Structures are given as C-alpha cells and as structure tokens.
Amino acid sequence: MPRRARHLIPLDLPHRREVVAACAVLLVVAHLLVAQLTLGLALAFTVIGRASRWRLWWLTWPAAAGLAWALVVGPAQAADGFAAGSAHVLDYLGQGQPAQRLGHPLAAFAGAASWLPRQLPIALISGAAEAAVIGWLGWLHTDEAAVPPRRPGPVAALRAGLTASLIRSGAVVTREGCALGVDPATGAAVDLRWREIAGGVLVVGTVAPEVTVTALQVVHAALRRRKPLIVIDPSADAAIAGALSAACAATGTRLRSPAADGLGQVVRERSAALLRVGSPEAAVRACAAIGALGENLRRIGVDGDGLVWIPGCDSLPPAALVPLISAGGAVGLPLLMTTTSAAVARELAGLVGVVLIHRLADPTAAAELAALAGPRRPPLRAGEFVLAVSAPRRRQVELGRLVPARLPRPAVRQEQSDRPPARAEASL
Numbered sequence: 001m002p003r004r005a006r007h008l009i010p011l012d013l014p015h016r017r018e019v020v021a022a023c024a025v026l027l028v029v030a031h032l033l034v035a036q037l038t039l040g041l042a043l044a045f046t047v048i049g050r051a052s053r054w055r056l057w058w059l060t061w062p063a064a065a066g067l068a069w070a071l072v073v074g075p076a077q078a079a080d081g082f083a084a085g086s087a088h089v090l091d092y093l094g095q096g097q098p099a100q101r102l103g104h105p106l107a108a109f110a111g112a113a114s115w116l117p118r119q120l121p122i123a124l125i126s127g128a129a130e131a132a133v134i135g136w137l138g139w140l141h142t143d144e145a146a147v148p149p150r151r152p153g154p155v156a157a158l159r160a161g162l163t164a165s166l167i168r169s170g171a172v173v174t175r176e177g178c179a180l181g182v183d184p185a186t187g188a189a190v191d192l193r194w195r196e197i198a199g200g201v202l203v204v205g206t207v208a209p210e211v212t213v214t215a216l217q218v219v220h221a222a223l224r225r226r227k228p229l230i231v232i233d234p235s236a237d238a239a240i241a242g243a244l245s246a247a248c249a250a251t252g253t254r255l256r257s258p259a260a261d262g263l264g265q266v267v268r269e270r271s272a273a274l275l276r277v278g279s280p281e282a283a284v285r286a287c288a289a290i291g292a293l294g295e296n297l298r299r300i301g302v303d304g305d306g307l308v309w310i311p312g313c314d315s316l317p318p319a320a321l322v323p324l325i326s327a328g329g330a331v332g333l334p335l336l337m338t339t340t341s342a343a344v345a346r347e348l349a350g351l352v353g354v355v356l357i358h359r360l361a362d363p364t365a366a367a368e369l370a371a372l373a374g375p376r377r378p379p380l381r382a383g384e385f386v387l388a389v390s391a392p393r394r395r396q397v398e399l400g401r402l403v404p405a406r407l408p409r410p411a412v413r414q415e416q417s418d419r420p421p422a423r424a425e426a427s428l
Contacts (some may be wrong), residue, residue, distance in 0.1 A: 001236075002362075004250055005336065007110055022250070023298050025292070026151075030167045033086060034085075034086035035082075035085075035086070035119075035123070035126060035289055036116060036119070037085070037119040037120060037123035037127070038084050038119070038126045038127045038130065039127075039129025040122045040127075041062075041123050041124065041126075041128070041131075041133065042126075042127040042128075042130035045062065045127055045131035046129075046131045046134050046135065047126060049131060049135055052140075054186070054264070055206050055259070056132050056135045056136065057155070059128040059129075059135075059153075060128070060156055060242070060259070061133050061154065062128045063124060063129065064127070065123050065124055066120070066121050066122060066124025066125040067121075067125055068121070068124070069120070069121035070121040070122060071367070072117040073121060075285075076083070076120045078122055079117060079122065080118075080121065080361075081115075081118030081120075081122075082087060082118070082119045082121075083114050083119070084115040084118055084119070084121040085116060085118075085119055087345045089174060089200075091214075098149060101355065104188070104414045107133050109330075111255070137370060140236060141241045145269070150330045152183040153393065153400060154352075155187070156184070156185060156186050156187040156188065159186070159188065160184055160185065160186075160187035160401075161183045161184075161187075162187075163182045163187055163188065163255045163403075164181075164182050165187050166189075166403075167179050167181065167182070167189065167403040167405050167407060168403055168404050168405060169170055169405075169406060170403070170405050170407065171216055171405070172195075172220050172221045172405045173187065173221050173224045173225060173354040174191045174221075174222065175198070176191065176193040176194065176195070176219030176222070177191050177192050177193035177195075177197065177221070178190055178191060178192055178217060178218050178219055178222070179191050179217075179221075179403075179405075180356075180385075180387075180400060180402060180403075181383075181385070181400045181401045181403040182211070182216060182400065182401050182403060183266075183397065183399070183400055183401075184399060184400075184401055185200070187398065188328065190387065190397050190400040192218060192230050192356075192387075195392055196354050196391070196392070196395075197218070197307070197336070197354065198328075198329035198332075198334045198353070199329055199334065199352060199353020199354065199390070199391045199392070200328060200335045200336075200337070200351065200352035200353055200354065201218070201232050201324045201334070201335070201336045201337065201353070201354040201355075201356065201416060202333055202337050202338075202339070202345060202348050202352045202354065202355050202356070202427075203215055203336070203337070203338045203339075203356045204338070204339050204340070204342065204344075204345035204355070204356070204357055204358065204360070204361060204369065205340065205357065205358025205359055205385075206339075206340055206342075206358070206360050206361040206362075207340075207358060207382070208340050209357055209363060210339060210358045210382070210383065210385075211338045211339070211358060212243075212311060212338065213404050214358070214385070214402060215311060215336055215338045215358060216243055216247065216309070216328055217402075217404070217405060218309075218336055219244070219309055219336070220247050220405060222306075222307045222405065223248060223251040223253050223272065224251055226253075226270050227270070227305055227307055228266050228267045228270050228271065228272070228304060228305065228307070229253070229271050229272040229273070229306060229307050229308075229309065229310070230266060230272075230275070230305030230306065230307075230308045230333070231272070231275065231308075231309045231310075232275045232277060232283060232286045232308070232309075232310045232346060233274065233275065233276050233310075233311055233312070234277050234278065234280065234283045234310070234311075234312050234313075234316060235311065236276045236278060237275075237311070237312075241274060241276070241349075242414075244272070244274060246407055247369045247407055248272050248395075250407035251407075253270075253271055253272050254269070254271040254272065255271070255272045255273075255274060256271055256272065256273045256417055257273070257274055257276070258273055259419025261289060261291060263290065263293045264273065264293060264296065267293070267297070267302075267304050267306060268308075270310075280315055280316060280317070281314050283315065283320070284316065284317065287316065287320040287321065287323075287324055288320070290333065291309055291323055291324060291327070292317055293333070294324075294328065294330075294331040294333050295331075296325050296332050297331045297332065297333070297338050298330070301331075302388060303331070303332035303364065304332035304333045305332045306329055306332060306333050307333070307334060307336055308324065308328065308334065308336065309335075309336045309337075309338075310318035310334050310335060310336070310337045310338070311338045312338065312339065312340075312341050313337040313338065313344065313348075314340070314341040314344040318347060318348065321335070321337070321348070321351075322351060325348075326350060329353075338351075339344070342361075342362045342365030342366075343365075344363060345357075345365070345369060346368065346369070349369060353386075353389060353390050353391040353392075354387070354388070354389050354390075355369065356386070356387050356388075357369045357380075357381065357385060357387075357388075358385050359380045359381070359382070359384070360380075360403075361378070363379075366379065366380070366412055371384045383401055383402045384399060384400065384401055384402070385399075385400050385401075386398060386399060386400070387400060
C-alpha cells in the first residue's frame with residue numbers, strides 16, 4: 001500500500017497557509033542576519049538535488065569538504081569567519097535609529113566581498129544539512145506514488161561504472177557465486193550465490209536475448225569454477241550452441257555431445273555436455289537420464305557440484321521438471337531454467353529458490369512476479385531485472401541492471417604451439 005503523506009503542520013490548522021508563510025519569512029530573515037551564505041548554499045543544493053533526483057546521501061560530499069576545510073584552517077578561525085558576517089549585520093542594525101537603518105537594508109551587507117567567503121567552510125556543512133532537511137520534508141509531505149524514482153548519487157554512479165567495467169571485462173566469479181550486473185541505487189554488484197542456485201533458478205522475460213544472456217552469465221561463472229555443466233536444449237538454437245562453445249573454449253572446458261546414458265563421465269571429468277533434443281519426448285528422456293544420474297550420485301555419496309541448464313523450459317511438461325528441481329540441490333545438480341512464457345513462470349516460480357524477472361509483455365504477470373522482489377516499481381526497461389531469493393534465506397533486489405561479460409581469450413592447451421592465441425572475445 002502506498003505510504004500516506006504526513007504533515008508537520010496539520011492540514012486542518014486554521015490559517016495554515018499564513019502560518020507556513022510566516023515561518024518561511026522568519027527563517028529567511030534569520031539567515032540574512034546570521035547565516036547569509038548558508039541560505040544561498042542550502043537553496044543551491046536543494047535545486048541541484050531536485051533537478052538530478054540524487055539520493056540525499058550526495059550531500060555528505062559538500063559537508064565533508066566543509067569539515068575538511070574547517071580542520072585545515074582551524075576550527076576557531078573557521079568559527080570566527082562564519083560569525084564575522086552576522087557581527088557586521090547586527091552591528092549595523094544596532095547603531096542609530098532602527099527604523100532609519102531598516103530603510104536601507106542593503107547597507108548592512110556592505111563589504112560582503114571581504115567577509116562572506118570566510119563563511120564558506122562552515123556554510124558548506126550547515127547548507128548541506130539544511131538541504132537534507134528540506135529534502136526529507138519534501139519526501140515526508142508527498143505520497144510515495146507521486147515521488148519520482150531517485151537517481152544514484154555521484155558515489156553510487158562512480159561505483160556502478162567501476163563494477164560494470166569489471167564485470168564487462170569478464171570478472172563474473174564472485175566470492176560466493178556469480179555477478180549478474182549492478183544495482184544502480186548503490187553501484188554494488190548484483191550477484192547470485194551458489195547456495196541460492198542450489199534451490200533452482202528460473203529466469204523469465206519476454207525478450208529472449210535478455211533471458212539467455214542472464215543464464216549464460218551463470219553458465220560462464222560455473223565453467224570458470226570448473227563445475228560440470230549439462231545443457232538440455234529443446235530448441236536446438238544455434239546461437240545457444242555457439243555461445244556455449246565459446247564459453248567452453250574460453251575456459252578450457254571440454255564440450256561433449258554424449259548420449260544421455262553417458263552423463264556420468266561429464267561429472268567425473270568436470271566437463272560440459274550439450275544435449276540437443278528435437279522433441280518434447282526426447283527432452284523428457286534427457287531429464288530422466290539426469291534424474292538417474294542424481295540417484296546414482298546419491299547412492300555413492302558424491303556431490304555432483306555442477307549445473308543443469310534448460311533453455312526454453314516452457315517446451316517441457318512440468319512433471320519432467322519437478323523431480324529435478326526438488327532433488328537437484330541435494331545431489332549437486334541444480335536446475336537453471338529460462339522461459340519467455342509468463343504462464344510457465346507463474347507455474348514454476350513457487351518451486352524454485354530463485355526467480356529473476358526481466359521485462360514482460362503481460363502487465364498482470366509482470367506485477368505478480370515482480371511483487372516477489374519487493375514493492376511495485378515502474379515497468380522494467382531494457383536490461384533491467386528484479387531478483388527474488390526465497391532460500392536458504394530471503395533476499396530481494398528491487399532493481400538490477402544486467403551487464404554482459406566478455407569471455408576471455410580461449411585457453412591454450414600445453415601441447416599446443418607456444419605462439420600467442422588469436423585475440424578473440426565473445427560477448428555473453
């Protein structure tokens with residue numbers, strides 16, 4: 001439910017507008033008397049904040065600059081400089097007839113060029129603080145639905161740029177899992193952890209390339225960690241086969257096309273297998289073979305420590321997927337499934353531990369699935385996603401931006417020539 005606006009001055013107060021106007025006038029007069037530069041900086045920071053829609057944390061930068069400046073010149077000297085302007089104005093108004101002095105108010109600021117700059121160190125701190133209060137009051141008095149989304153501050157923007165550059169260069173392996181993109185609000189990497197992947201992952205979106213790129217990001221990280229990989233491709237998509245081949249070549253992983261009954265060898269040698277199934281029946285048989293492999297691993301007490309990717313899982317009956325989803329984590333063969341069908345996503349979302357949602361053409365399905373990852377947000381744009389993790393611990397990412405990673409140059413086997421490999425990069 002949207003947050004209701006609160007008001008420090010009740011709306012039913014008699015002559016409320018007059019009270020607000022009087023308070024504003026008193027504040028301006030007080031600033032003109034004792035904190036002239038603070039008033040100007042507070043207004044400037046407020047205008048900048050509203051125009052840029054940065055989060056209020058950006059105001060810590062001018063405040064920190066003012067604090068550093070005050071420490072350099074000395075706190076006592078900074079305080080004397082800040083008080084010099086108010087002393088000059090109050091001294092002017094205190095001499096002679098007050099009415100006569102008030103008739104020439106600009107004379108109170110004579111010589112401002114000499115004392116106004118001395119206020120700057122402390123004025124940066126006080127101006128940033130007042131702008132933060134103004135921003136907070138503006139948020140407090142506005143319904144949440146009417147507040148435009150905040151843009152990241154300069155720190156978050158810089159961090160996001162550095163993080164995206166690292167991921168784009170191929171740094172997809174994180175300490176606990178794999179990097180998918182960046183959080184534009186903080187600039188931090190949005191990652192998916194292996195213990196979360198163990199519960200099964202469903203990636204859904206109307207735009208097939210976005211869904212495929214996200215899955216390939218996880219596949220790339222799994223291959224970099226030398227995890228066995230089994231791919232069941234019901235679509236027999238040449239693009240998927242090409243991207244998988246490039247990822248295996250870049251990580252030095254052997255890519256096999258074995259029969260369904262030879263998947264044990266893939267786990268033993270920690271290689272990759274592509275099963276191209278041309279019909280739903282063949283896909284079901286491949287799923288059954290993976291289930292049998294899992295039973296064998298459980299029987300001998302071995303963790304597969306691998307990943308099973310099924311692109312286009314909407315072409316398979318749920319009955320073939322449910323046993324693999326429920327047992328995959330226990331035997332180390334969790335499922336990574338992708339689909340462009342909102343109906344299939346709704347059916348499978350409750351069975352997996354992770355749901356990642358890209359743009360969906362069906363607004364009802366988009367709202368229903370996005371609700372898993374937090375409050376309702378505006379429609380997702382190209383490359384954006386939301387992430388909902390239900391196990392082993394609940395975690396939500398309300399908005400992430402996908403950053404495709406480049407594959408490194410293909411690994412060269414020791415027995416090959418010592419000449420440098422060709423400079424080839426493939427984008428996932």
